[in-house]
Amino acid sequence: MKSKIKILLLPVLAGIVTISCKQFTDIAEIREVEPLSATVTLTLNLGEAPVPENFNLKLINYNERYEINKTMSASGSVTVEGIIPGIYTITASSEMSADGFTYNYSGSAVNIDIIQEGESITVNVEASKSGALVLKEIYYCGSKTPSGGSYFRDQFYEIYNNSETVQNVRGLCIANINPLTATANLPVWPGDDAANYIYCLAIWQVPNDKDYPLNPGESIIIAQMADDHKKSNLNPNCPVSLLSAEFETYVNTTSIISDNPAINMVMAFWPSSMPQWLVTVFGGAYVIFYPDGPIDPNQYVSPVGRSDKNFKVPIANIVDAVELVGNPNQMQLKRMPTVLDAGAVTVGGTYRAESVARKVKEVKENSRVIYYDTNNSTNDFEVMNPPVIRRNGALAPSWNTWK
Numbered sequence: 001m002k003s004k005i006k007i008l009l010l011p012v013l014a015g016i017v018t019i020s021c022k023q024f025t026d027i028a029e030i031r032e033v034e035p036l037s038a039t040v041t042l043t044l045n046l047g048e049a050p051v052p053e054n055f056n057l058k059l060i061n062y063n064e065r066y067e068i069n070k071t072m073s074a075s076g077s078v079t080v081e082g083i084i085p086g087i088y089t090i091t092a093s094s095e096m097s098a099d100g101f102t103y104n105y106s107g108s109a110v111n112i113d114i115i116q117e118g119e120s121i122t123v124n125v126e127a128s129k130s131g132a133l134v135l136k137e138i139y140y141c142g143s144k145t146p147s148g149g150s151y152f153r154d155q156f157y158e159i160y161n162n163s164e165t166v167q168n169v170r171g172l173c174i175a176n177i178n179p180l181t182a183t184a185n186l187p188v189w190p191g192d193d194a195a196n197y198i199y200c201l202a203i204w205q206v207p208n209d210k211d212y213p214l215n216p217g218e219s220i221i222i223a224q225m226a227d228d229h230k231k232s233n234l235n236p237n238c239p240v241s242l243l244s245a246e247f248e249t250y251v252n253t254t255s256i257i258s259d260n261p262a263i264n265m266v267m268a269f270w271p272s273s274m275p276q277w278l279v280t281v282f283g284g285a286y287v288i289f290y291p292d293g294p295i296d297p298n299q300y301v302s303p304v305g306r307s308d309k310n311f312k313v314p315i316a317n318i319v320d321a322v323e324l325v326g327n328p329n330q331m332q333l334k335r336m337p338t339v340l341d342a343g344a345v346t347v348g349g350t351y352r353a354e355s356v357a358r359k360v361k362e363v364k365e366n367s368r369v370i371y372y373d374t375n376n377s378t379n380d381f382e383v384m385n386p387p388v389i390r391r392n393g394a395l396a397p398s399w400n401t402w403k
Contacts, residue, residue, distance in 0.1 A: 033084070033085065034117075035081065035082045035083055035084065036081075036083040036084075036085060036114060036115075036116070036117050036118075036119070037079055037080060037081040037082075037083065037117060037118065038079070038080050038083055038114050038118070038119040038120070038121055039077050039078070039079050039080075039118070039119070039120050039121070040057060040072070040077060040078055040079075040080060040090065040092075040121050040122075040123060041076075041077040041120070041121070041122050041123070042055060042072070042074065042077075042092055042107065042122075042123055042124075042125050043107075043122055043123070043124045043125065044074065044125050045124060045125065045126050046105070046125070046126065046127040047126075047127060049103050049105070049127035049128075049129075050096065050098045050103065051074050052074055052094040052095070052096045052103075052105055053073070053074065053096075054071050054072065054073055054074065054094065055071070055072050055073075055074060055092045055093065055094045055105065055125070056069065056070075056071060056092070056093050056094060057069070057070040057071065057072050057078065057080070057090070057091070057092050058070075058090070058091045058092075058093075059080060059083065059088050059089075059090050059114075060088060060089045060090075060091075060331075061084060061086045061087065061088050062087075062089065062328060062329060062331050062332060063086060063087060063329075064084060064086055066084050066086075068080055068082065068083065072092075074094075083114050085114060085115045086113075086114065086115075087111055087112065087113055087114075087332075088112045088113075088114055089108060089109070089110045089111070089112070089331065089332045090108060090109045090110075090112055090121060090123055091106070091107065091108045091123075091342050091343065091376065091378075092105075092106070092107045092108070092123045092125050093105060093106045093107075093342060093374055093375075093376055093379070095374055102129065102130040102373075103127050103128070103129055103130075104127065104128050104129070104130055104373070104374050104375040105125055105126070105127050106125065106126065106128075106338055106339060106341075106342035106374070106375045106376055107123045107124050107125035107126060107338055107342065108123065108334070108338045108342045108343075109121060109122070109123050109124075110332045110333075110334050111184075111332055124338070126338065126339035127339075128339055128340070128375055130162075130373045130375075131162075131288075131318075131319040131320045131373070132161060132162060132163035132165065132167050132319075133159050133160065133161060133162070133163075133167055133169070133172070133214070133288060133319050133320060134159070134160050134162045134320045134358065134371060134373050135157060135158070135159060135160075135286060135288060135320050135321075135322045135358075136158045136159065136160035136162075136219060136357065136358050136371060136391075136394070137156075137157075137158040137355055137356070137357040137358070137384070137387065137388070137389070137391060138156075138157050138158070138286070138322060138324065138355060138356050138357075139154065139155055139156050139157075139240065139354075139355035139387035140155050140279065140280075140281060140283060140284065140324060140347075140355075140356075141281050141283075141347050141349065141350050141351060141352050141353070141354060141355075142154065142155065142281045142350060142351045142353075143235060143237055143238050143239060143351055143352075143353040144237055144351050144353070145235050145236075145237055146235075146236055146237055150281075150350075150351050151229075151234070151235040151237075151238060151351070152224075152278065152281055152351075153224055153225045153227075153229065153234070153256075153257075154224070154225070154229040154234075154235065154238050154239075154240055154242065155223070155224040155279060156221055156222065156223045156224070156240065156242055156245065156387070156389065157174060157221070157222045157286070158219050158220070158221050158222075158389060158390070158394070159172075159174075159219060159220050159222065159288060159320075160217075160218075160219040160358075160371065160394055161214045161215060161216050161217065161218050161219070162216075162370060162371055162373060163216060164216055165216065166213050166214065166215055166216070167213070167214045168211050168212060168213050168214070169206050169212045169213075169214055169220060170206060170207075170208060170210065170211050170212050171205060171206060171207075171208045171290060171291070172205070172206045172288060172289075172290060172319075173203050173204065173205045173206075173268060173288065173289050173290070173291055173295070174203070174204055174205075174222060174286065174287070174288050175200035175201070175202060175203040175204070175269075175286070175287055175288075175289070175311075175313070176200070176201050176202055176279055176280075176284040176285060176286050177198050177199055177200055177201065177284075177285045177286075177287060177335060177336070178199045178200070178201050178303070178308075178310050178335075179335055180201060180280050180284060181280055181282045181283065181284070181325075181326060182282075182283065182325040182326060182330040182333035182335065182344075183333055183335075184333055186335065187199070187303030187304070187306065188303055188304040188305075189301065189303055189304070189312075190301065190302075190303075190304055195337070196314060196315055196316075197312040197313060197314055197315060198287060198312070198313055198315060198318065198321075198336070198337065198340070199301065199303075199310040199311070199312050199313075200269060200287070200310060200311045200312070200313060201271075201272075201310060202269060202270050202271075202272070202277060202279075203268040203269035203270075203295060203311060204222070204249050204265040204266065204267060204268065204277060205265060205266040205268040205291075205295065206247060206263075206265060206266075207263065207264075207265070207266055212246075212397070212399065213397065213399070214397055215395070215397070216368060217366075217368040217369070217393075217394065217395055218394065218395045218396065218397050219390055219394040219395070219396070220246040220247060220397065221242065221244070221245035221246055221247070221389050221390070222245065222246070222247045222248070222249070222265070223242040223245035223247070223248045223249075223262060224248070224249055224277055224278075224279070225242070225248060225249075225250075225257060225260070226242045226243060226245035226247070226248035226250075226260040226261070226262035227241075227242060227243060227258065227260050228241040228242070228243050229241060229242065233256060234256065237353070238353070239353045239386035239387050240386070240387055240388075240389065242262075242389070243260065243261065243402075244389070244396065244400070244402065244403040245260075245262045245389070246262060246263060246396070246397065246400050247262055247263050247264075247265050248260060248262040248263075248264060248265065249265050249267070249277040250262075250264040250265070251267070251277075253274075261402035262402075268291075268295040268297070269295055269297050269300075269311045270297070271297070271300065271308070271309035271310075281350045281351065282325075282326040282350060283324030283325045283326050283330075283346055283347075284324055285321070285322070285323040285324065285335045285336045285341075286321065286322050286323075286324070287313070287318050287319075287320070287321045287340070288318070288319045288320050288321075289313055289317045289318045289319055290317060290319065291313070291317065292314075292317065295311065297311070299311070315337060315339065315340065318340055320373070321336055321340035321341045321375075322341060322345070322356075322377050322381070323335060323336040323341045323343070323344040323345070323377055324344065324345060324346060324356065324377075325344045325345075325346045326346060326349075326350075327346055327348055327349060328346060328348060330344075330346070331343075331344050331346070331378070339375070340375060341375055341376065341377050342375060342376040342378075343376040343377045343378030343379060343380075344377055344378060345377040345378060345380075345381040345383075346383075347383050348383070352385075353385065353386060353387070354383055354384060354385045354386070354387065355383070355384045355385075355386075355387035355388075356377075356381045356382070356383055356384070357381060357382060357384045357388075357391060358371035358372055358373070358380055358381055359371065359372045359380060359381065359382055360372075360392060367393060369392045369393065369394070
C-alpha cells in the first residue's frame with residue numbers, strides 16, 4: 001500500500017492583507033497527496049567505452065528540496081516509487097576502471113514534469129575518460145570591501161594533476177562557454193554536427209614558448225590578477241593573496257593593475273570590446289582543453305539569428321569541465337553538455353568570499369590527494385569558506401621560482 005504525503009496548501013490572496021497567526025491556521029488546509037511512480041529507461045551511447053554493471057539513478061526536485069536515489073542495471077528499466085508531484089532533474093551516473101583508464105558515465109534529463117502516475121522517462125547516457133588534469137578549485141563570486149563595496153579581481157582557477165603521470169600544460173586553454181550565466185533560453189547553433197562542440201565566449205591560453213611540466217599532486221593557479229588582494233589599495237577583506245600564481249590574465253586597463261611575477265597568458269579568443277577577463281560573479285561554465293592547432297579568432301561561429309562571436313571546440317578535446325550557477329534554484333538550467341558535466345555547483349550568491357572545490361576521494365601513501373572526477377559537479381564539489389589555493393597540500397611546480 002502506498003504511503004500518503006501531506007502537503008500544505010495556502011490559498012492565493014487577491015490583495016495584501018494582514019492576518020494573525022490564528023487566522024493563518026484557520027485558512028490553511030491539509031490535503032493528502034498520493035505519491036506517484038515513474039519508469040526510467042537508459043539509452044546508452046558509450047562509443048568504445050565498456051558497459052558498467054550498474055548505474056546510480058537520482059531524481060531531484062530542487063523546488064521542494066526532495067531527492068530519491070536508486071540503483072539500476074545498465075540494461076532494462078527501473079520503476080521509481082514515492083515521487084512527490086513536481087518538476088525533476090534526473091541523472092544517471094556510473095564509474096569503472098578498464099584498460100588503465102577511469103571511465104565516467106553520465107546522463108541527465110532536466111525540467112521533467114512528473115505529475116501523473118506511470119510516467120515514462122528516457123535518460124541518454126554517454127561515456128568519457130577522466131582527464132589527468134582537473135579544475136580543482138574555483139573562486140568566482142568575489143568579496144566585499146570594508147566599505148561594503150563589491151570586489152571581483154581576486155578570482156582564481158586552480159588546475160591539478162590528478163593522475164599518476166607527469167602532464168605538460170604548455171598550450172592548455174581555459175574558456176567560459178555560451179551562455180555566460182545560467183538560463184532557460186539556450187542559443188541554437190548551426191550545423192548538423194552542432195552537438196559535437198561547445199561554444200566559447202573567451203579563451204585564454206598558456207604560452208607555447210616552452211614546456212610547463214606538472215607532476216602528480218602539483219597544481220597551477222590561473223589568477224585574473226596575480227597580486228596580493230589583501231593590500232590596502234585593493235581589498236583588505238579579501239581572503240586570498242595570489243602573488244604565487246603561475247599565470248594571470250593580464251591586461252593593463254586601470255592603475256590598480258600591475259604586471260606581477262606570474263606568467264602572462266595569451267588572449268587567444270576575445271571578441272568583446274572590453275579586453276580584461278572580468279568573468280561573471282553569478283557563475284559561468286568553464287572548460288580546459290588542448291586545441292588541435294593555433295586558435296584563429298577570425299574562425300568564429302554565431303548562434304542562429306544572432307551576431308555574437310563564439311569559438312567552437314570539439315567536445316572530444318575537453319580535458320575537464322565545471323558548470324557553475326548563481327543559486328540553487330538554477331541547478332536545472334544546464335548549459336554544459338551532460339557528457340562533460342551532468343550536474344552543477346554554486347556558492348549560492350555573489351561577493352560571499354567563498355569558493356567551490358573538489359571533494360577528496362583518497363589519499364595515497366605519499367600524502368598525494370586524489371579528487372573525485374565523475375563529470376558531475378553536484379557530486380564532485382563542495383563550497384569552501386574561505387577560498388584556499390593549493391588546498392590539501394597540493395604543490396607548486398618547480399619552474400615557479402617566485403612561489
